[in-house]
Amino acid sequence: MTESAEQIRYRNLLLRIAYDGTDFYxxxxxxxxxTIQGTLAEVLEQICGEKVPVCGSGRTDAGVHAGGQAANIxxxxxxxxxxxxxxxxxxxxxxxxxxxxxxxxxxxxxxYHAQSKLYRYRIFRGEICPPWLSRYVxxxxxxxxxxxxxxxxxxxxxxxxxxxxxxxxxxxxxEEQATASDTAVQVEKQSSIRTVFSSVLSRQGVELVYxxxxxxxxxxxxxxxxxxxxxxxxxxxxxxxxxxxxxxxQRSAAGPTAPARGLHLVSVCYPDDIGVAE
Amino acid sequence: MTESAEQIRYRNLLLRIAYDGTDFYxxxxxxxxxTIQGTLAEVLEQICGEKVPVCGSGRTDAGVHAGGQAANIxxxxxxxxxxxxxxxxxxxxxxxxxxxxxxxxxxxxxxYHAQSKLYRYRIFRGEICPPWLSRYVxxxxxxxxxxxxxxxxxxxxxxxxxxxxxxxxxxxxxEEQATASDTAVQVEKQSSIRTVFSSVLSRQGVELVYxxxxxxxxxxxxxxxxxxxxxxxxxxxxxxxxxxxxxxxQRSAAGPTAPARGLHLVSVCYPDDIGVAE
Numbered sequence: 409m410t411e412s413a414e415q416i417r418y419r420n421l422l423l424r425i426a427y428d429g430t431d432f433y434x435x436x437x438x439x440x441x442x443t444i445q446g447t448l449a450e451v452l453e454q455i456c457g458e459k460v461p462v463c464g465s466g467r468t469d470a471g472v473h474a475g476g477q478a479a480n481i482x483x484x485x486x487x488x489x490x491x492x493x494x495x496x497x498x499x500x501x502x503x504x505x506x507x508x509x510x511x512x513x514x515x516x517x518x519x520y521h522a523q524s525k526l527y528r529y530r531i532f533r534g535e536i537c538p539p540w541l542s543r544y545v546x547x548x549x550x551x552x553x554x555x556x557x558x559x560x561x562x563x564x565x566x567x568x569x570x571x572x573x574x575x576x577x578x579x580x581x582x583e584e585q586a587t588a589s590d591t592a593v594q595v596e597k598q599s600s601i602r603t604v605f606s607s608v609l610s611r612q613g614v615e616l617v618y619x620x621x622x623x624x625x626x627x628x629x630x631x632x633x634x635x636x637x638x639x640x641x642x643x644x645x646x647x648x649x650x651x652x653x654x655x656x657x658q659r660s661a662a663g664p665t666a667p668a669r670g671l672h673l674v675s676v677c678y679p680d681d682i683g684v685a686e
Numbered sequence: 687m688t689e690s691a692e693q694i695r696y697r698n699l700l701l702r703i704a705y706d707g708t709d710f711y712x713x714x715x716x717x718x719x720x721t722i723q724g725t726l727a728e729v730l731e732q733i734c735g736e737k738v739p740v741c742g743s744g745r746t747d748a749g750v751h752a753g754g755q756a757a758n759i760x761x762x763x764x765x766x767x768x769x770x771x772x773x774x775x776x777x778x779x780x781x782x783x784x785x786x787x788x789x790x791x792x793x794x795x796x797x798y799h800a801q802s803k804l805y806r807y808r809i810f811r812g813e814i815c816p817p818w819l820s821r822y823v824x825x826x827x828x829x830x831x832x833x834x835x836x837x838x839x840x841x842x843x844x845x846x847x848x849x850x851x852x853x854x855x856x857x858x859x860x861e862e863q864a865t866a867s868d869t870a871v872q873v874e875k876q877s878s879i880r881t882v883f884s885s886v887l888s889r890q891g892v893e894l895v896y897x898x899x900x901x902x903x904x905x906x907x908x909x910x911x912x913x914x915x916x917x918x919x920x921x922x923x924x925x926x927x928x929x930x931x932x933x934x935x936q937r938s939a940a941g942p943t944a945p946a947r948g949l950h951l952v953s954v955c956y957p958d959d960i961g962v963a964e
Contacts, residue, residue, distance in 0.1 A: 426814075426816055426817055427817055428817035428818055473817075473818070475816070497814065502815065502817060502820040502825075503817045503820070504817065505814050505815065505816065505817055506814075507814060536704075536775065536783050536784075536785060537780065537783065538704055538753070538783065539704055539705055539706035539751075539781045539782065539783055540706055540751070540821070540822055542780040542781070543818070544818055547780075
């Protein structure tokens with residue numbers, strides 16, 4: 409294929425991003441408010457000299473953190489990836505860091521091609537939470553039956569309709585319109601059926617740490633599962649009630665939404681073959 | 687001694703305090719500005735129903751953190767110590783935590799009776815500093831001769847006139863007027879002579895950690911020592927120059943002041959016999 413001189417070549421780049429969500433109104437761009445996506449877009453426009461859309465693997469809510477969020481951007485700028493990382497980190501606030509940039513296939517989409525995501529929720533069990541942890545953990549110094557919570561966590565592994573654990577408003581993965589390249593996987597994601605590969609709660613020192621990995625998550629799903637696990641730890645809900653709660657398919661069956669600050673998007677996995685040479 | 691009914695009994699209480707200094711204008715109370723001492727005084731007035739002076743072991747600057755600051759307060763409130771801790775933590779922002787409260791002798795003074803203080807300075811050596819560490823470390827990804835810095839750190843152990851490492855304005859331990867109970871130790875503290883018991887820099891994972899323990903510190907002393915150690919790591923100053931810099935007794939001989947955010951007041955030590963039964 410020949411290209412005319414006017415034809416602009418757009419590169420598709422995958423960014424890995426870490427952020428402290430405390431001082432942002434979540435991932436998604438909003439007018440007049442500091443958001444992760446909006447801050448990234450501003451900095452990219454400065455560097456690339458053009459509007460650069462930022463397409464995340466999914467939204468995170470206000471106060472939720474990320475150690476490994478992923479997003480793809482399309483730009484005509486020829487800036488090499490290592491230089492882009494440095495330039496972005498120079499301009500971004502320290503609460504957002506670009507960990508890496510990688511050239512990927514033209515059709516790569518950070519949301520549609522995500523194979524799995526790992527979320528972590530941290531509960532601080534000590535009497536007094538140190539100030540340097542309070543943005544990143546839920547302090548919960550009250551009695552909890554942690555063994556019951558560990559058993560209950562295993563019930564979430566498998567393929568289920570997670571509607572009981574979804575926010576009533578929207579679900580995280582349904583925020584965008586279906587595209588022409590819809591596949592069976594994407595159609596499935598528009599339902600509230602998700603597959604959880606691993607759901608493990610364990611004591612790590614003074615923290616109770618919950619790791620959940622799945623092929624996608626509904627809006628508030630992890631926080632609602634954690635709220636339900638805490639109810640189980642308090643003896644308000646029985647371990648064996650989890651299958652019933654899942655079966656009820658209504659939000660009122662499950663526990664409350666745990667606070668945002670304990671939640672971390674740890675990583676997003678993609679197929680091995682997405683990269684391209686530059 | 688008999689007490690008249692009108693005579694109020696004041697208790698002297700030692701508080702141990704942790705804080706994230708990022709959002710405060712330092713320890714010392716100032717009008718119209720959020721400070722650690724001012725925030726503690728406000729909360730104590732609410733709980734005790736009277737003005738309660740808060741006397742710290744020493745000031746910390748804006749942006750400096752504490753894992754174990756100490757202060758004594760005098761109050762006529764009969765509130766038991768464990769209840770005071772809980773009540774204060776309920777009212778304080780999460781960036782300040784009371785770790786403990788203990789009844790101490792009437793004449794105990796958090797500053798005059800401090801035997802030693804341990805400060806820590808954290809330098810992050812990785813390429814990209816995670817957002818959740820950036821308030822607590824100095825990110826320094828550039829080359830440093832860490833072995834030279836380790837050797838240089840040992841030169842600060844001993845009793846010296848640290849004037850070369852003191853801010854020109856004031857020194858931390860001289861902020862208050864001498865009292866009638868002046869002792870030789872207090873008089874010594876009004877000079878710029880201090881004893882450093884231990885001064886050790888070591889690599890701990892991705893961080894370069896500097897611990898310095900001494901009987902007192904001049905204003906900016908730790909940050910000026912760290913700035914000098916970084917100059918040595920960069921090859922700007924020789925290891926062997928440290929004794930000369932100490933001997934010069936002027937601020938211009940030493941390196942720049944390292945940023946506040948990497949500095950932590952870890953602990954303050956007092957004699958064993960300060961406590962009283964209640």
